[in-house]
Amino acid sequence: MTAADRSRAAAHLSKALTYRTISFSEEDLADDSAFEAFLSFLERTYPTVYERMNVTLINKYSPVYHLKGRQKGKLPVLLLGHYDVVPVEENTMTDWKRDPFGGEVHESHIYGRGAMDDKNQVISIMESLETLLHEGYEPDRDIFVAFGFDEEVGGEQGAKAIAKYFEEKGLRFHLVLDEGGAVVLDTVEGVKTPLGLIGVAEKGSSMIRITAYGDGGHSSMPKKGSSVEVLSQAVLNLMRNPMKPRLTPPVRELFHGMAPFLGAKGILLRHVDWTFPVLARILSSSSVMNSMVRTTMAMTMAKAGSAMNVMPQEASVYVNVRILPGDTFEDVLLHMKTVNKDLDLSYEVLVREEASLISPHESEAFKAVERNALKVHPDAKVLPYLMAGGSDARKYEKLSDHILRFSCVRMTSADLDSIHATNERIHVDQLFGMIRFYVELLRDYETSE
Ligand SMILES: [Zn+2]
Structure with a gap:
């Protein structure tokens, strides 16, 4: 990305964060003008996407973008995100270093509700497509992109309706990629290597x-x-x-993958099939680990x-x-x-x-996400994992055997803590990394066999 591309992309996320697209459930009296304004912002900001891709609105606020591929018979790819955000609690307003709906940049961070969850994803996908389409991008298969508008309140109006729309069209996907995992730092004690965690299932x-x-x-x-x-x-x-604790395939793989980084403790993980009865007792003392096994x-x-x-x-x-x-x-x-x-x-x-069902981690779809994540974060170890939280992704289960949950963004535990909380923010370099990831991933489908 050139310096001009970077500053334009950062400005676009800044602007995106100024729309108060606070999610509402059906019963709430919603002021939906922010949602309409956000959608016309996307249309203004990404003219090539709107010109080259077919755009359909589901339930008024969920845009679905469709790009036709060169070949027939290849399963399409679906990229997901959501642009609704959780509210900012009134009594935390004074703790924010910057206005949560101001889109302000401070010390290379873009501040605001949605900076990490999940307007960063929406903007990265749009930036990557705008750039690629401008360069004459022609994928070998159809590419779909869809954004939910009520993920934070269950996704009944957004994701569920989008999935139904695809089901009615009889579509199946090679890959469905939603938010979820990330490249995490300092979250597992003793592991210094960044872990690229791709969610393959949700509790x-x-x-x-x-x-x-x-x-x-x-x-x-x-x-x-x-x-x-x-x-x-x-x-x-x-x-x-x-x-009772139980070992599921993604967690077994996660333990195997972490083992080399954990010294003596790693030996237990490496032989987890044998050591699980003992290990489970040790893991129970960690709330994160406990949540993975029971x-x-x-x-x-x-x-x-x-x-x-x-x-x-x-x-x-x-x-x-x-x-x-x-x-x-x-x-x-x-x-x-x-x-x-x-x-x-x-x-x-x-x-x-x-x-949810468990998507396999030994698949072309998983490898594509892994390979391109490593282009952006070559020092990371990519592993499958089980999400304790929920996402829109589960709504797409009927549409693909390969539903993955991953944002290509590096997160410290402090960044993680800012999601849904005070001072939600993203470092501009992380935004650029996400854009690069989508560009690389989409390019993979330009040339794949
Ligand atoms: Zn989210």
Whole structure:
């Protein structure tokens, strides 16, 4: 990229961050003018993309771009991103070094909500296409790009509708690439090599409310077995009896890949098939590692009582379950009931979401992402991994066996912490790296066999 290309790209992301495209769910009274304005900003800023590619709007706000390839019979590629952002909490406004919707650049960082999640991706994809199309880019297969507008609130209106649109067209994809993993630094203790983590699966995120019952009455003469007492016992039972740890293919591969960097500890990882029973116990002490090897349960809200001197007749806790691929929602519910078989409880399913399928890491699609990520970050070790969080990607499961989640951006744990938080920002060099990655990846489909 020339210096002029770089400053233009940085200016485009800056501008993109000034649109308050805060995601809203259907019930919210939304001010959608920001979404319309953002879309016309894209159209103004990337004229070649709009001229050469077919643009369709799904549900008014999700653009789908289509470029026809030279050959028929090759499965197309789909690049994804989303341009909605989470809100900025009112009481954190004063902690921001720069206006979260100002698109300001400070010490080579572009500040603003969406700088890392996920307008950086949207802008990088558009920049790369604009440049390539300008140079007369002609891929061997069809290229599709689609942007969601409600990823942060579940993607029902955006990603889900886009996927349905593709299903109705009978399309299948060679590769679906969404956000998710990144090139991470200093996240695994002892590993100095940057790890390029490509998400090949996501855990399912379900919500269950557990309620315990009691007699109520005045708190001056409390009876045994109150609702809070029973519920507390239930929570303790769940915490003390977690679900069984299990090794899934991407995590096995991740452990193998990390082993050489971890010295003596690495030996356990290298022989993980044998050492897993011991290793799992050690890993349980790290919340990150624990989340990789088992279905986890987190108590996120609890409710009981309405007066300080009255025994509550009901007490309930909300459990966020993150389901490991291989476990099912039914397994989780059965586990909860088994562990608490002596207690009188009711279970209410609020959200039921299974784990995603696992995309293989020994595939052409994975290798293409790996190869081109390494062109930008040659010092990195690329590995598959399992995402504990969720993305739009799972909505595309029917459309491809190769759904990968990766942004080609280097992140320290401080950068990681800024996502959805205060002072979200991206270093301009990281933005340029992302653009280069998409340029290289797309060029791969110009010449591939
Ligand atoms: Zn995102």
